[in-house]
Amino acid sequence: MAENYKFAFELYKKVKELCRKDEYNLFLHKHLGDLVACVSITKQFELQFGKPLHIIIPKEFEFLCNLFNVTNYSCLEGLNYFKKCINESPSKYLSGASFNTTHAFDTLCKDVFISIPEVGEPFVIDSETHNFFLWDDYFSKFWAWNAGLTKDFYFSLPTASSIRKPCITTIKKLEAISPIESIVLIAPDASTATELPFSFWKKVIKILFNKGYTVVVNSKKYKFENTKSTFDLGLSLEEVIWLGYNCAYVFSIRSGLCDVLVGIGRKLFTFYPAMLKREIGSLNNCFLPAPEVNEILIDQWNISPCFFEGEALHVLLQPEINLIRREYCYHKVKAKFPGLSRGNRANAIWWRNVLNSVAGNGYTFPLNNKQLTFNEIKHINFLNVLFDFLAVAFCRSKKKIKKRNFRGNCKIL
Incomplete structure (x- = not known):
């Protein structure tokens, strides 16, 4: 218990030292997309509360303040030490069910810091009293509401000119691959969403290769032939x-990276898996002026219309969604009839849930976003399920989705 208290006290003291006594002090501890929402509410917060808002932000995310023209901030050094400690052994610092979570550090911060703005004290935009699943608007606005903002507003777009240009060594690394304007950045990773299969991104990359682009992939998990990884190139997040x-374009799963890159507008193609259906439009509908991002929804075994350089991208990618649907039907039958799963029904259930959350109707979050109108949920009829089951069962040696395609990122939802 002494170690528990000491750890929490050290974290609080480190943040408290950076606070300004006549200002509100917001400590940002969450993920990239959440930080974007928190940084971009600064002006709105000051209008409502009548005092300056001082941002305390991890050093590695300092560029976000520059991106949104926020000058009243301090950088917190050494936060990764605290995250590493709690992630390696959460039971040392959190009790009961609290540490049985992938958000252990977030839980600790909610325990240590107040969530109500108080002049001179550090506060966080997070609270156990605010139920994420009951929120009836876009999740980015949830953080504004948590901060006490009561009026509706739009987030401002990032200022691209404020991004620092990389050093000459990094520029040369990139130009050795291709002229930067001929590079397409692929971002398949997400910390909260169920990610898309390897085969889906492989098809996207093939389309880009056919158009003469060079592809750089922002991922450690996904490896593709004839591409370069941002990690192998040693690129920082900034x-x-x-x-x-x-670069020419960015193709990404819906993640916090999209919130930061929203300023590139039509050059951004972002894919929403079915589980994020209630968030479709969260880029175009929350920023002003509307950035005109290509927001693409994969839902109920179809991909929404989208065009890329004159081609119907949804038509080219629909076969990959059909593959996901067939595999879903295969595992759905195996999960229902244990005898078919050869004693491994849990594996069949895992696959059924994961594939449904990618492209079916496995909606992790309630469809309660008041900004959207949702169509009736349609289920695959039994004959089609059976047909797809038999088609996959007799073709297992041919093209199929393999567990390694997900690189271990998917959870039962």
């Missing part, structure tokens, strides 16, 4: 953001 603002 340098990845710079590349996104200066």
Whole structure:
């Protein structure tokens, strides 16, 4: 218990030292997309509360303040030490069910810091009293509401010109691959969403290759032939953001990276898996002026219309969604009839849930976003399920989705 208290006290003291006594002090501890929402509410917060808002932000995310023209901030050094400690052994610092979570550090911050703005004290925009699942608007606005903002507003777009240009060594690394304006950045990783299969991104990359583009992939998990990884190139997050603002296009799963790159507008193609259906439009409908991002929804085994350089991208990618649907039907039958799963029914259930959350109707979050109108949920009829089951069962040696395609990122939802 002494170690528990000491750890929490050290974290609080480190943040408290940076606070300004006559201002509100917001400590940002969450993920990239959440930080974007928090940084971009600064002006709105000051209008409502009548005092300056001082942002305390991890050093590695300092560029976000520059991107949104926020000058009243301090950088917190050494936060990764605290995250590493709690992630390696959460039971040392959190009790009961609290540490049985992938958000252990977030839980600790909610325990240590107040969530109500108080002049001179550090506060966080997070609270156990605010139920995420009951929120009836876009999740980015949830953080504004948590901060006490009561009036509706739009987020401002990032200022691309404020991004620092990488050093000459990094520029040369990129130009050795291709002229930067001929590079397309692929971002398949997400910290909260169920990610898309390897085969889906492989098809996207093939389309880009056919158009003469060079592909750089922002991922450690996904490896593709004839591409370069931002990690192998040694790019920092800020340098990845710079590349996104200066390359030809960005193709990404809906993640926090999209919030940062929203300023590139039509050059951004972002895919929403079915589980994020209630968030479709969260880029175009929350920023002003509307950035005109290509927001593409994969839902109920179809992909929404989208065009890329004159081609119907949804038509080219629909076969990959059909593959996901067939595999879903295969595992759905195996999960229902244990005898078919050869004693491994849990594996069949895992696959059924994961594939449904990618492209079917496995909606992790309630469809309660008041900004959207949702169509009736349609289920695959039994004959089609059976047909797809038999088609996959007799073709297992041919093209199929393999567990390694997900690189271990999917959870039962």
